[in-house]
Amino acid sequence: MTAADSLLVHASGLVKRFGDVEAVRGIDVGVRRGEAFGFLGPNGAGKSSTMRMIACVSPRSAGELRVLGMDPQRDGPRIRARLGVVPQQDTLDNELTVRQNLQVYGRYFGLSRDTVRRKAVELMEFAQLSDRAEDQVEPLSGGMKRRLTIARSLVNDPELLLLDEPTIGLDPQARHLLWDRLYQLRHAGVTLILTTHYMDEAEQLCDRLVVMDGGRIVAEGSPAELIARYSTREVLELRFAPGHQRDALPVVATLADRVEVLPDRLLLYTADGEASLAAVHERDVRPASTLIRRSTLEDVFLRLTGRSLVD
Amino acid sequence: MAHELTAPPRPGRGDQTEQRPSPLLRIVPPGLYAGRARMLVERSFLVNRRSWLAVVSGFFEPLFFLFALGLGFGTLVSTVTGPDGQPMDYVAFVAPALLAASAMNGAVYDATINIFHKMRYAKLYDAVLSTPLGPLDVAVGETSWALLRGGLYAAGFVVVLLGMGLVSSAWGLLALPAALLVAFAFAAVGMAATTFMRSWQDFDLVNLAVMPLFLFSTTFYPLSVYPRPLRIAVECLPLYHGVALLRGLVTGYVHWGLLGHVLYLVLMAVVGLLVATKRIARLLLR
Numbered sequence A: 001m002t003a004a005d006s007l008l009v010h011a012s013g014l015v016k017r018f019g020d021v022e023a024v025r026g027i028d029v030g031v032r033r034g035e036a037f038g039f040l041g042p043n044g045a046g047k048s049s050t051m052r053m054i055a056c057v058s059p060r061s062a063g064e065l066r067v068l069g070m071d072p073q074r075d076g077p078r079i080r081a082r083l084g085v086v087p088q089q090d091t092l093d094n095e096l097t098v099r100q101n102l103q104v105y106g107r108y109f110g111l112s113r114d115t116v117r118r119k120a121v122e123l124m125e126f127a128q129l130s131d132r133a134e135d136q137v138e139p140l141s142g143g144m145k146r147r148l149t150i151a152r153s154l155v156n157d158p159e160l161l162l163l164d165e166p167t168i169g170l171d172p173q174a175r176h177l178l179w180d181r182l183y184q185l186r187h188a189g190v191t192l193i194l195t196t197h198y199m200d201e202a203e204q205l206c207d208r209l210v211v212m213d214g215g216r217i218v219a220e221g222s223p224a225e226l227i228a229r230y231s232t233r234e235v236l237e238l239r240f241a242p243g244h245q246r247d248a249l250p251v252v253a254t255l256a257d258r259v260e261v262l263p264d265r266l267l268l269y270t271a272d273g274e275a276s277l278a279a280v281h282e283r284d285v286r287p288a289s290t291l292i293r294r295s296t297l298e299d300v301f302l303r304l305t306g307r308s309l310v311d
Numbered sequence B: 001m002a003h004e005l006t007a008p009p010r011p012g013r014g015d016q017t018e019q020r021p022s023p024l025l026r027i028v029p030p031g032l033y034a035g036r037a038r039m040l041v042e043r044s045f046l047v048n049r050r051s052w053l054a055v056v057s058g059f060f061e062p063l064f065f066l067f068a069l070g071l072g073f074g075t076l077v078s079t080v081t082g083p084d085g086q087p088m089d090y091v092a093f094v095a096p097a098l099l100a101a102s103a104m105n106g107a108v109y110d111a112t113i114n115i116f117h118k119m120r121y122a123k124l125y126d127a128v129l130s131t132p133l134g135p136l137d138v139a140v141g142e143t144s145w146a147l148l149r150g151g152l153y154a155a156g157f158v159v160v161l162l163g164m165g166l167v168s169s170a171w172g173l174l175a176l177p178a179a180l181l182v183a184f185a186f187a188a189v190g191m192a193a194t195t196f197m198r199s200w201q202d203f204d205l206v207n208l209a210v211m212p213l214f215l216f217s218t219t220f221y222p223l224s225v226y227p228r229p230l231r232i233a234v235e236c237l238p239l240y241h242g243v244a245l246l247r248g249l250v251t252g253y254v255h256w257g258l259l260g261h262v263l264y265l266v267l268m269a270v271v272g273l274l275v276a277t278k279r280i281a282r283l284l285l286r
C-alpha cells in the first residue's frame, strides 16, 4: 500500500475555472483517513469550489483528483454513495416534512424503507428536532434547518463528511453541540473535511488545515504548527479610540516582531507580552486598554490573508 | 451536558444495495446515472399524496372538452371521414384525439412549470445530485412522474370512453399505454425545453407551442382537409402522431403504419431525455 492509497482525498494541481474566473488555481491537497481537515480562507478564496469538486458535483477544469481512491469524473455515483455533504447553502426539500426529508434522502442512497424509517428517528434525535418531526421544513428557524442539513448528511453513514461552513447560523449552544458530534464521528473513524470562518472552530476541530487565498494554498499544517510558524507566542493588544491607533504606530513599531493595524487597535506580535507592554509604557504611549494573550489561528489568518501588515 | 445526548450514527456499509445499470444504459456516459430514478417518483408521490384536487380536475378537463366539442359540435357535424376512409361518428372521431391532447397537456404542465420551480428555486436537484443519483436519474424520475400522472388522467378518460360506447374495438385497450407513451414523449421534451428557460416569461413560449399543436394536429378534422404542403407540415407535428396512434387504436383501424407513430414518439422521448440530462448536468454540475 503506497502513501497515496491511504489518502481519502488526493488532489494535485487541481484547478477550477468558471469562464474567465479561476476560482481554484492549482492546489495540492492530501487528506488522510480518519483525520479532520480544514479549509480556511477569506470570502472568494475558492473553498466551496474545492469542496464541490471533492463532492463530485463540479467537474475539475484541470489537474488530478482522487476521492476514496476513485476518479470523480468516472465514478461520481459510487463515490457520492459513501460521502456525506453539508453544502454552504441548505438544499432541504421544502415540499416535505422534517422526517420525510431524512427518509427520502436516505432512499436516494438506496437504503430500504425500514432502514430510512429507523435512521430518520435516530437523526432527528441527533439534531434535536424530534418534536418537529411532522412539521414542514420551510417555517423552521435558520439554525434548525442547518441542523437538519447536517443530520441529513449522515443518513448513509458516510466515510467522508464534507462540511462547508457547517455552523453558519447556529447559536453558541448548537455550535458546541455540533462540535461534540463531530468529535464523536471522528472518533468513530469518519474522516471530516470542513471549511469555516470561525478560527476557534478550526482550532478546535482540525488536525490539519490549509489556508487558501485567491485560489491558492498559502499555508498548511496543524493549528499549532501554523501558529508557531506564522505568529509569535504572544500578542499584545493595544486598544485606542478609533483612529488614534495610527498615531501610536510609529512609536511602537520597533517593539514587536510585527504589528497589525485594526480599526480600533494595534496587535503587537511578540515573544514576551509583559516585556513589550512595559516598553510601550516607557515610550509614553497611553492606550485606552491593553490585553496580553496567546497567539491564535486568527493571528495566522490575518497575517496570511493580508490586512494592512507592518513588519 | 452534550455527552449525555444520543450517540451519532456509526459508520458502516450495511444497508447499501449495489447498483448495476442495465446494458442499454451503459451507453450513457459514466457518472450520469445510478439506476435509481424511481426514488424521485417515490418523492413525488409523497409530495402529491394529498393533491387529489389536481387529479380530479385533470380528469374533468378532458371530459368537459368531450362534451363541449364532441356533443355540442357533433350535433352540427354528424359524420366525418375516419382514419380508414369511411365516414364515422364525429364524437367517436374527436374522443381519441382529446385523449392524446390531454395526455400532452398534463405531461407538459408537470414537466415545465413544476420542474422549473424545483430546479431554479427549490434547489431540489442540487440536493439530489449530491447523492449517488445523477442527471439521468433526475430526468427519468421526473418524466416518469409526469407520465404516471398523465396515465392516471388517461385511465379515467378511457373509462369514460368505454362507458359512452366510443371504443369500437378490443385494440382500444391499448389506448392507455399509447396515451402513456404520448405523455412520456411530451414530458421528456417539456423537461428538456424547461432547462433552457431563464424566467417565468419564457413559459409563454410553451403555451405558444402547445396551443397550435392542440388545434391543428387533426384533433378536430381529418388530415385530408389540408392542402398537400400543409399536410406534410402537420404530419411532422408530434401531437399528430399521438392523435393518429390513439385514433387508430380506439376506432379499431389497426395497421403497420401505427408503428411509425410509435417510433416517432419513442424517438421524441429518448431525445428529450438525453437533452434534459445533458442540460441538467451543465446547469447544476458546474
Ligand SMILES: Nc1ncnc2c1ncn2[C@@H]1O[C@H](COP(=O)(O)OP(=O)(O)OP(=O)(O)O)[C@@H](O)[C@H]1O
Binding pocket: A018, A021, A022, A023, A041, A042, A043, A044, A045, A046, A047, A048, A049, A050, A088, B286
Ligand atoms: N458557479 C459559479 N459561477 C461563476 N463563478 C463562480 C461560481 N462559483 C464560484 N465562483 C467564483 O469562484 C470564486 C471562489 O468562490 P468560492 O465560492 O469557491 O469561494 P469561498 O472560498 O467558498 O468563499 P466564501 O467564504 O464566501 O464561501 C469566486 O470569485 C466566485 O465568484
Ligand SMILES: [Mg+2]
Binding pocket: A047, A048, A049, A088, A164
Ligand atoms: Mg464558500
